[in-house]
Amino acid sequence: MKNLKSAILMGLVFEVLLLSCSAKTVKSAISNSSEITDSLAFINYFKVKMPIIKTPVFRKDTFDILKFGAKADGITLNTKSINDAIIACNKKGGGVVLISSGLWLTGPVELKSNVNLHLKRGAILLFTPDKSQYKLIEGNWEGKKAVRNQSPISGTNLENIAITGSGIIDGNGDVWRAVKKDKLTESQWKKLVASGGLLNADKRIWFPSDSYLKGDQTKDAGVIQPGKSLADYQDMKDFFRPNLMVLTNCKKVLLEDVTFQNSPAWGLHPLMCEDLTLKNLTVKNPWYAQNGDGVDIESCKNVMIEGSTFDVGDDGICIKSGRDEDGRKRGMPTENVIVRNNVVYHAHGGFVIGSEMSGGAKNLFVYKNSFIGTDIGLRFKTTRGRGGVVEKIYISDINMSDIAGEAILFDMYYMAKDPVPLAGEKADAPKVVLLPVTEETPQFKDFHIRNVVCNGAAKAIFIRGLPEINIQDIHFENIVIQSDKGVEISEASNVTFKNLSLLSTKTDHLIAVGNSKQISFNALKPLADFKTLLNLSGEKTSGVSISNSTIPAAKEKVTYSLGANSSSLTIK
Structure with missing residues (x-):
């Protein structure tokens, strides 16, 4: 035995x-x-079975790009030399394409099966600012088919591929991006405007070209209209910013040790891939980089993201599965994903699901991650029209500090705006209306979040569901959060808290519950004085309970509004 x-x-x-x-x-x-x-x-705690991710294996044959005519002078365009080396490696059965120390200027690189693109330490693969080198293609943007510029690195229908080594891949993203004035200092803004380009009507957004501005002002600019060819979009070419790396329908993929930085749009975008490992990466974008996500895993299966560092302009580690009808038709959830031992610095969210999640997401295992200075820590976002079900999400051992917004957020009213409003911006609460449930109605359910510590946030926890389908079956355990404001819950069902400790110092009420049912707090521990413990609102609010919590005069510190009454609360 x-x-x-x-x-x-x-x-x-x-x-x-x-x-x-x-x-x-x-x-x-x-x-x-x-x-x-x-x-x-x-x-053992969650009683789950995590996936086994297959990794690629390569022949030892090495193909040095120097032997294909490449020059590390920062001037020579090495597009042909690098791609010729990759093609030769593939044709010989695979192996390693070597990029040695040096500054290598290049246009788009297309990966091939059985090839490991290896960058030695000291190697900088710099993508050219000459946008004419990136042809327009029929690609994918934010979960829908769309016109895009060819990505600096791409691969489609490949197997057994890798990008490895301690080198740097730089997307030269500044030549592509629009920039908001409020995201720069005064001197940075003046320097940018003096460099060329043009401003919008209110002179608060800089555009790199007339071509970009035209695309920005054209509704659904990237949507491929019936009867139109790619040539019809040429006058808006600059608007279709590429993601730094796009891998589509690839199997057995390894990205290890490399630094990916300065992407025109998203950083890393694996789409419909299987058996994908991201290990010990560094992903960097300027904090002002619009859509400058770190990694967006979309409709992928069997994924590991481990030991990596993200410091970016939008979401850090993001899970997606297509947008609206396109995503539902694809019907490919992102599933069987392990995210562990990562650090996210500046980002709109540390670990994120959505908002393009129309194909669903399930079996996500997230643990031992740290978020430092992100706008939001754990960020789960969607909106009506998406559809899709996000479920079976397991999260443990998350450390956070200096979170600008919410430590933990569930929001089914995502409005495609920065999570923390910029100067002069106003984030109005959406109007709540009851709509019929259809295939366009998104769902968040079956989340398990435990062992979270956050030192500093504007708000501890925010949960905002839909009246037609609540956010439901969300379970928190061992949560300690220091924040300005406490917990806000609306349109949610069966949300449980066990060992919730809140140090909230700038709030009238520690916890607010609106139009929600079966909300329980077991061993609630307020760590600072508060005026009101609990505010219950809405006629639908019922089954709220507080147990095993030693709070003097708890009943006297509860307020009711908008139809809620004392029958909705039990204190044990």
Whole structure:
């Protein structure tokens, strides 16, 4: 019996090692007992089975781009040399395409199956600012088919591919982006305007060209209209900013150790890929970079994001699955994803789901991540029209500090604006109306969030569902948050809190519950004085309970409004 138990334990350990390690790092991972312990603790607590992610294997044959005519002088355009090396490697059965130390200017690079593009430390792969090198293609943008410029790095229908090494891949994104005045200092703004380009009517947004401005002012500019060809979009070409790397329908993909930076739009965009590993990456974009996401995993299956660092202009680590009808027709959820041991610095959200989640998302396992200075920590967003079901989300051991907005946010009224309003902007609350449930109605349910510590946020937790389908079955355990404001819940069902500690210092009421039912607080611990413990509002509010919480005069510190009354609350 003892031997059987040992064998089972070793099997679990081996499974964890397989899902977490590329072939070359299995040996070192075996000695990392803390990593194994963390993974087993997560598996045992949630009673889940995490995926095993297959990783690519390559021949040792090496194809040095120098032998194909490449020059590291920062002037020579090495597009042909690099792509010729990749093609030759592929035709010979695969191997390594080597980019040595140096500054390599290039146009778009197209990956091929069985090729590991390896950048040695000191290598900078710099993509040309000459936009004519990037042809217009029929691509994908924010979950829909759309006109785009060819991405600096791309691959379609490939298998067994990698980008590895300690080098840097730079997308030269500044030549592509529009920039808002409020995101720069006065001197930065003056320098940008003096560099060329043009301003919009109110002189608060800088555009790099007339072509970009025309696209910005054209409704649904990138939508491919019936009867039109790509040539018909040429006068708006600059508007269709490419993502730095797009991999479409690829299998067994490894991105390891590389720095990806300065993307024109999203950084890394795997679309409909399977068996994808992102390990020890650094992804950087300027904080003012519009749509400057770190990584957007869209409609992918069996994914590991591990040990990576993100400091970007939009969402950090984001899960997507298509937008509206296009996403529902595709019908490919993002599923079986492990996100662990990552750090996110500046970003709109640390770990994010949505808003393009129309194909759904499930079986996401997120643990041992840190968010420092993000606008929102855990950010889950959607809106009517999307449809899609997000469920079976397991999150544990999250550390946060200096969060500008909400530490944890669920919002089904996403409005495609910065989560923290800029100077002069106003974020009005949406008008709540009851609509019929259709295939366009999105759903968030079955989330499990535990062991979260946040030192500093504007608001602790914000949950805003829809009246026709509430956010439901959300479970929190062992949460400690220091914030200005506390917890706000509306249009939600079956939300449980166990061991919730709140240090909120700038709020009239610690917790607000509106038009929600079955909301329970077990072992609630206020860590600062408060005027009102709980505000209940709305005729639909019922089944709110507080138990195992020593709060003097708790009943006297509850207020009711908009039809809620004392029958909706139980204090034990």
